[in-house]
Amino acid sequence: MSGDSSSRNGPLALAFHALFIAFILAPLVVVIAVSFTGQGYLALPFDGLSLRWWRAIGDNPRFLESFWYSTRLGVTAATISALIAVPAALAIARWRFPGRGALVAILASPLMIPHVVLGVALLRFFSGFGLSGSFAGLVAAHVIVITPYMLRLVGAGLSGLDPRIERAAESLGADRFTVFRRVTLPLIAPGLAGGWILAFVTSFDELTVSLFLASPAANPLPVQLFNYIDQMTDPLVASVSAALILVTALVLLGLDRFYPIDRLLTGERRA
Amino acid sequence: MTRLDRLTPALLTAPSALVYAAALLVPLAGVLALSLHGFDFEKGVLPGWGLANYQDLFTDPLFGEALARTFRIAGLTTLICLLVGVPEAWIIHRMDPRWRGPMLLVVVGPLLVSVVVRNFGWMVLLGTNGLVNQTLTALHLPGAPYRLMFTELAVVIGLVHVMVPLVVLSVWASLGRLDPVLERAATSLGAGRFTVFTRIVLPNVMPGVMAGALMVFCLSASAFATPAMLGGKRLKVVSSMTYNEFLNTLNWPLGAALATVLMAAILLATLLWTRLVEKRALRRLGEVAQGGPA
Amino acid sequence: MSAPAFLTLDGLGKDYGTVTAVRDVSLTVAPGEFLGLLGPSGCGKTTTLQMIAGFETPSRGRILMEGRDLTGTPPAKRGIGLVFQSYALFPHMNAAENVAFGLEMRGVPKAERAKRVAEALAQVRLGHLAERFPRNMSGGQQQRVALARALVVEPRLLLLDEPLSNLDAKLREEMQVELRELQRRIGVTTVLVTHDQAEAMALCDRVAIMQGGRVVQIDAPWQAYDIPADAFVADFLGRSNRLPARAASGEAEAAGHRFSLPPELADRQGDILLTIRPERMRIRCEQAPEGPPGLEGRVQARLFLGGYWLYTVATALGAFAVMAQNTGATPLDEGAAVTLDWDAHSLRRLEPA
Numbered sequence: 001m002s003g004d005s006s007s008r009n010g011p012l013a014l015a016f017h018a019l020f021i022a023f024i025l026a027p028l029v030v031v032i033a034v035s036f037t038g039q040g041y042l043a044l045p046f047d048g049l050s051l052r053w054w055r056a057i058g059d060n061p062r063f064l065e066s067f068w069y070s071t072r073l074g075v076t077a078a079t080i081s082a083l084i085a086v087p088a089a090l091a092i093a094r095w096r097f098p099g100r101g102a103l104v105a106i107l108a109s110p111l112m113i114p115h116v117v118l119g120v121a122l123l124r125f126f127s128g129f130g131l132s133g134s135f136a137g138l139v140a141a142h143v144i145v146i147t148p149y150m151l152r153l154v155g156a157g158l159s160g161l162d163p164r165i166e167r168a169a170e171s172l173g174a175d176r177f178t179v180f181r182r183v184t185l186p187l188i189a190p191g192l193a194g195g196w197i198l199a200f201v202t203s204f205d206e207l208t209v210s211l212f213l214a215s216p217a218a219n220p221l222p223v224q225l226f227n228y229i230d231q232m233t234d235p236l237v238a239s240v241s242a243a244l245i246l247v248t249a250l251v252l253l254g255l256d257r258f259y260p261i262d263r264l265l266t267g268e269r270r271a
Numbered sequence: 272m273t274r275l276d277r278l279t280p281a282l283l284t285a286p287s288a289l290v291y292a293a294a295l296l297v298p299l300a301g302v303l304a305l306s307l308h309g310f311d312f313e314k315g316v317l318p319g320w321g322l323a324n325y326q327d328l329f330t331d332p333l334f335g336e337a338l339a340r341t342f343r344i345a346g347l348t349t350l351i352c353l354l355v356g357v358p359e360a361w362i363i364h365r366m367d368p369r370w371r372g373p374m375l376l377v378v379v380g381p382l383l384v385s386v387v388v389r390n391f392g393w394m395v396l397l398g399t400n401g402l403v404n405q406t407l408t409a410l411h412l413p414g415a416p417y418r419l420m421f422t423e424l425a426v427v428i429g430l431v432h433v434m435v436p437l438v439v440l441s442v443w444a445s446l447g448r449l450d451p452v453l454e455r456a457a458t459s460l461g462a463g464r465f466t467v468f469t470r471i472v473l474p475n476v477m478p479g480v481m482a483g484a485l486m487v488f489c490l491s492a493s494a495f496a497t498p499a500m501l502g503g504k505r506l507k508v509v510s511s512m513t514y515n516e517f518l519n520t521l522n523w524p525l526g527a528a529l530a531t532v533l534m535a536a537i538l539l540a541t542l543l544w545t546r547l548v549e550k551r552a553l554r555r556l557g558e559v560a561q562g563g564p565a
Numbered sequence: 566m567s568a569p570a571f572l573t574l575d576g577l578g579k580d581y582g583t584v585t586a587v588r589d590v591s592l593t594v595a596p597g598e599f600l601g602l603l604g605p606s607g608c609g610k611t612t613t614l615q616m617i618a619g620f621e622t623p624s625r626g627r628i629l630m631e632g633r634d635l636t637g638t639p640p641a642k643r644g645i646g647l648v649f650q651s652y653a654l655f656p657h658m659n660a661a662e663n664v665a666f667g668l669e670m671r672g673v674p675k676a677e678r679a680k681r682v683a684e685a686l687a688q689v690r691l692g693h694l695a696e697r698f699p700r701n702m703s704g705g706q707q708q709r710v711a712l713a714r715a716l717v718v719e720p721r722l723l724l725l726d727e728p729l730s731n732l733d734a735k736l737r738e739e740m741q742v743e744l745r746e747l748q749r750r751i752g753v754t755t756v757l758v759t760h761d762q763a764e765a766m767a768l769c770d771r772v773a774i775m776q777g778g779r780v781v782q783i784d785a786p787w788q789a790y791d792i793p794a795d796a797f798v799a800d801f802l803g804r805s806n807r808l809p810a811r812a813a814s815g816e817a818e819a820a821g822h823r824f825s826l827p828p829e830l831a832d833r834q835g836d837i838l839l840t841i842r843p844e845r846m847r848i849r850c851e852q853a854p855e856g857p858p859g860l861e862g863r864v865q866a867r868l869f870l871g872g873y874w875l876y877t878v879a880t881a882l883g884a885f886a887v888m889a890q891n892t893g894a895t896p897l898d899e900g901a902a903v904t905l906d907w908d909a910h911s912l913r914r915l916e917p918a
Contacts, residue, residue, distance in 0.1 A: 016359070024381055028384065103288065114510060124301050233394065262444070453653050
């Protein structure tokens with residue numbers, strides 16, 4: 001069905017597309033370019049390529065510490081989110097029960113709540129228990145932020161699953177739990193994996209809520225970077241940012257192999 | 272067995288309901304309650320209740336300015352995102368399937384890069400000696416170099432960069448649900464390329480456009496990182512004011528009132544949008560364009 | 566064909582990379598004719614239709630309409646009416662707006678548009694549903710809107726892509742009658758693509774049977790049915806029985822059974838592949854009182870099809886499908902011993918496919 005002349009983009013459309021892509025890539029390309037400067041300040045263009053600021057990452061343990069802190073935070077939050085989202089998604093997809101509509105709305109609500117408001121609410125709430133500035137507090141906050149994404153992908157996987165397949169397994173003698181373990185779970189595994197990765201990335205990138213809850217002892221990478229830029233902008237920011245861009249690009253390319261990114265972000269199949 | 276059956280949904284939803292209650296609903300209620308208390312720099316949060324914080328806010332010209340700026344920036348960002356994102360989604364949709372995947376990856380991939388990193392890129396580009404100004408100066412534009420950083424323009428540029436992939440995605444998803452034969456049907460009846468887009472494609476992807484617009488507006492109005500980094504300390508929006516009250520001035524009740532107003536304003540905007548715009552656009556489409564299982 | 570050709574396909578072909586969808590299609594359609602492109606999926610019939618419509622560019626060959634080469638003419642300018650299998654009604658427009666769209670594109674003034682839309686909807690007996698949206702219509706109603714939308718612009722050529730295959734059997738039959746009658750009345754030259762041989766035979770003046778990107782046979786449906794060009798056509802159009810035999814001096818012999826050949830095959834010698842339609846065979850319980858002895862066999866299975874019975878009879882020459890009219894008599898039991906016979910002129914010779 002590859003259409004011929006009737007479905008080609010004209011030169012005007014392609015020019016528009018080129019400008020659009022340039023706009024999207026410009027800030028990322030600039031960050032990567034400027035990270036190779038040999039000078040002590042941010043400037044483009046510059047003379048002489050140098051890995052000076054890439055080496056500087058290693059000399060600044062706080063960025064590395066923050067990187068590992070954010071990784072631990074993301075893994076923990078995404079895993080907890082999966083554990084609470086899968087049963088909830090199952091209940092929503094397979095049962096009609098009182099309060100179902102309200103539950104769906106509440107579970108998706110963090111998408112609509114400004115992160116500043118969420119940060120304020122959790123800071124005030126956690127400081128009552130001494131949890132503000134702790135790993136546990138940040139995990140709880142991130143679980144709230146990322147669970148809507150998890151639910152959307154797991155839910156999409158479940159809605160694409162014909163319930164008659166589960167009934168067939170039951171009719172063959174499997175009990176409810178066996179049906180879940182042997183039939184449902186393997187079939188929603190791609191959605192679950194996609195949801196976990198999206199949740200991890202969202203947690204890893206989260207800035208605003210973390211800003212309210214972070215402390216010198218609990219310092220995710222975006223917060224570290226934000227506070228650093230607030231004080232000074234030297235090429236070290238560029239090399240750290242460039243490293244993040246490259247890691248994200250690698251993850252993305254690997255991910256796209258088995259889970260197309262538009263499905264990851266919309267929960268829908270690619271047309 | 273039947274009792275267990277009836278209990279199953281409750282058991283399945285219990286963990287998420289508990290987490291949400293503890294880490295979302297109760298804290299949000301706490302913010303609302305906090306905003307009704309007074310504050311004293313000596314004594315901290317006062318026990319009495321009242322609407323004094325809201326009174327203070329709505330008589331403060333600085334707050335009025337910040338509120339207006341918040342919605343001005345959000346509105347402009349939404350408009351630009353629609354004007355740019357909808358055609359881009361259509362262009363990618365029409366590309367050869369070989370190109371579609373990689374192009375979508377390039378457009379949407381930056382969504383997974385931290386906002387801090389992307390804003391930093393714009394800081395480098397928009398600075399007085401940044402590449403944009405260098406280009407404008409080289410083109411001998413009168414008045415170049417311009418002051419771009421710490422302006423509303425910089426904030427809008429940064430926000431469009433963050434938000435426009437969301438519009439592309441939202442519209443892309445709707446386009447995927449559109450029966451491709453419709454375009455051929457219109458063409459066979461004599462419609463040109465432009466007519467096909469405006470008369471057939473656009474009305475059918477309107478739900479996606481509307482959903483994308485609402486999402487972009489809400490996220491822009493509540494954005495913190497981009498206004499803080501590209502707008503600077505003087506160009507306050509409601510969210511950066513809230514941040515300030517909580518982490519610098521430490522007047523938490525006033526900060527809570529700010530947060531409540533921001534939340535209420537966004538809720539109101541959502542409600543109005545759904546009522547006025549979406550209903551009209553969706554009325555004729557009904558469930559068809561929403562698409563069931565294809 | 567004595568009439569001048571309205572549409573000519575001349576050596577038409579289409580490749581997708583290394584895959585050839587349409588190999589070589591040449592045919593002509595007379596003005597007002599209803600031509601069917603019939604074949605199994607993948608035979609190239611839909612690609613051929615899309616090339617006529619202008620949505621696919623031919624890799625080779627030409628399409629002429631009234632002698633004018635259509636190459637390079639965009640679909641919008643070809644003056645065609647197109648009906649899709651999925652109907653492709655615009656979901657955001659009601660029936661009248663759907664039908665009006667093509668007129669609007671042609672700049673027809675509003676008043677005349679309204680008049681012609683009303684006429685077109687009345688023509689397909691949908692005048693009362695003008696305000697309905699497609700999602701609130703049955704499949705048959707949507708189908709008729711699609712037809713009205715294609716016809717209202719008074720196309721020079723009507724193209725139908727499997728227009729009835731989404732309808733249930735009873736409705737499909739009704740629509741066949743309606744479509745045939747409408748096409749006769751308007752007199753628009755029509756090309757139909759279908760995989761349903763019954764539909765093609767019911768609707769078309771002539772059918773072009775396609776296989777592997779080629780036209781195997783073009784004939785009036787009843788002629789193609791009666792004298793199939795090869796084994797593929799014989800199997801594709803209706804049911805048929807194969808009868809491999811040895812011919813010698815006007816007679817044929819197979820597995821010890823001898824029977825006479827029709828006069829046109831009387832001079833054949835040696836191996837010959839014969840075919841015979843199930844409804845041309847006779848089945849009875851005992852040997853005929855006179856004439857040559859019939860072929861003995863046993864009823865293997867029987868299907869009741871309302872107007873007739875379809876028996877599968879096992880014989881020394883293999884299994885035969887035999888149709889017997891339902892006369893109200895008690896049917897033959899499964900396992901019953903029977904005798905088959907036929908008239909020599911019912912036999913056809915086949916080129917092996």
